[in-house]
Amino acid sequence: MSQSASFARRIDALAEIFAFTAQAFERERIDDRLRHDVDFVLEELFTNIVKYGRGEAPVTVEIGAVDGGVEASLLEPEAERFDVTRAPAVDTTLPAELRTPGGLGLHLVARLVDSVQYAYCERERCGRVVFRKTRSAPSARNGDERC
Amino acid sequence: MLTMTGGGDVPVVFSGRLDATQAAAAQAYLDRLDGIVTIDCGELQYLSSAGLGVLLKTHKRLLGAGGRLRLTAVNRHLQDIFGYSGFDQILDIEPGR
Numbered sequence: 001m002s003q004s005a006s007f008a009r010r011i012d013a014l015a016e017i018f019a020f021t022a023q024a025f026e027r028e029r030i031d032d033r034l035r036h037d038v039d040f041v042l043e044e045l046f047t048n049i050v051k052y053g054r055g056e057a058p059v060t061v062e063i064g065a066v067d068g069g070v071e072a073s074l075l076e077p078e079a080e081r082f083d084v085t086r087a088p089a090v091d092t093t094l095p096a097e098l099r100t101p102g103g104l105g106l107h108l109v110a111r112l113v114d115s116v117q118y119a120y121c122e123r124e125r126c127g128r129v130v131f132r133k134t135r136s137a138p139s140a141r142n143g144d145e146r147c
Numbered sequence: 148m149l150t151m152t153g154g155g156d157v158p159v160v161f162s163g164r165l166d167a168t169q170a171a172a173a174q175a176y177l178d179r180l181d182g183i184v185t186i187d188c189g190e191l192q193y194l195s196s197a198g199l200g201v202l203l204k205t206h207k208r209l210l211g212a213g214g215r216l217r218l219t220a221v222n223r224h225l226q227d228i229f230g231y232s233g234f235d236q237i238l239d240i241e242p243g244r
């Protein structure tokens with residue numbers, strides 16, 4: 001079983017997404033200690049869509065329990081292909097004077113969760129990101145897949 | 148929701164969630180402070196990359212004027228974020244319980 005809901009492409013919809021996440025964790029009996037990381041990833045992905053996406057259709061979030069953790073997905077209709085697993089690397093060793101916040105969000109997404117997968121369906125022009133987070137340490141099993 | 152109090156002679160206290168919807172308000176709050184600015188993060192539950200951007204911009208501005216940004220009572224979630232982003236190497240961070 002899983003919980004799903006759709007959200008308008010507005011930054012202030014984040015509050016609704018976080019409320020949905022809290023509710024889904026409770027209903028699916030998912031370890032609440034994982035919720036901040038899931039919220040973080042959903043915020044990064046959703047705000048990217050709001051800032052750069054050209055479509056207008058609502059974005060759908062789905063959350064379900066898996067063994068030892070949670071699997072969440074974010075579905076973007078009317079999407080251009082943008083593989084979030086192939087975002088440019090960020091140099092996190094630079095001194096403060098040379099730092100810029102750009103790209104940091106997607107860099108952190110890959111490190112906070114166990115896996116991230118991206119799929120794009122040309123026919124339906126639909127992008128989908130699926131990620132998993134468990135209580136085990138994050139790993140780098142990230143990649144893309146086709147619909 | 149994010150609540151901000153303090154500043155000047157006492158630490159700034161952030162309570163709640165510093166996400167993309169709160170980043171502009173947090174930036175405006177910090178922009179009025181100078182010198183060595185301490186933020187008590189004991190009640191800050193959540194921080195996104197938008198929040199990291201606020202902290203970075205503030206720290207760079209303070210550094211340019213001889214000051215810096217200090218974070219205290221940083222929880223585990225925030226410690227992870229700071230570690231993965233390398234911010235633990237550029238900010239003065241004191242872990243919480």
